[in-house]
Amino acid sequence: MKITFYGVRGSTPVSGVDSLIFGGHTSCVYVTANNGDSIILDSGTGIIALGNELLSNCHDINMLVTHNHWDHIQGFPFFRPIYQDNRNISIIVGNVDYNDKDAILTQMSGSNHPVKYQDLPSIIQLDTELAKQDAFSLASFEITTQPLSHPDGGTAYCLHADNQKVAYVTDNELSPVNPPVTSWQEWLAFIDQADVLIHDAQYLAEDMPLKQGWGHSTVDQVVELALQAKVKRLYFISHDPARKDSDLLTIEASLRTKYQHQLAIEFAREGTHIELIASL
Secondary structure (H helix, E strand, O other): OEEEEEEOEOOOOOOOHHHOOOOOOEOEEEEEOOOOOEEEEOOOOOHHHHHHHHOOOOOOEEEEEOOOOHHHOOOHHHOHHHHOOOOEEEEEEOOEOOOOOOHHHHOOOOOOOOOOHHHOOOEEEEEOOHHHOOEEEEOOEEEEEEEOOOOOEOEEEEEEEOOEEEEEEOOOOOOOOOOOOOOHHHHHHHHOOOOEEEEEOOEOHHHOOOOOOOOOOEHHHHHHHHHHHOOOEEEEEOEOOOOOHHHHHHHHHHHHHHOOOOOEEEEOOOOOEEEOOOOO
């Protein structure tokens, strides 16, 4: 499998000299199997650049959306393939708590956007039920799911293909005040020995308890989870928009030094491309 990060920020896009290294676009990750099948994870503003690249082929587009918070769907109206005639686009939305499960489309309605989703020339199939299942198939991928501990609900996904496993878990609070939707032990089983874990770590320990209940994890919590689950590589995503490049580099360097013999750790950067070696 191949993985490319197109958006790695949480909450809101950022710009300026303090976000040139890690980038400022919100969540979007692109995963491609060895046979060419692909899945887009989330539709934050990072999807805009990806859409420009996908214009030149006619392959069907498959998208998994974790939840409907703004930073995970706000790039969709500017995703250019939706304006292509008869382009097949399949969207599976995570299991959110409210009835606005089709928000990725309905944001393009009323006075919100000049082009209404009903007028799009592409062929869009929206599924709001499939993510409720523990497992399903999408293209040549086998997908497993787990509920997120995040306000208004949502779904984490593990992608299985080419004898490899990529876990995408954002946004997720590992130690909420109230009993978690998914327990620590359930997360360990879900991400067990993943080749790559992409996990939200928007906060540091010093951000708590002010931001307890906001639906995000701390860096230290995620490292401990990854170590216990014996994942091979950990990529942090959903960087706090207030966190400068210099801040992220400092935290990353500290973690790499501390865990250099235990776990490969990286703060995801826009444009980072990972190619996994196929397992036998």
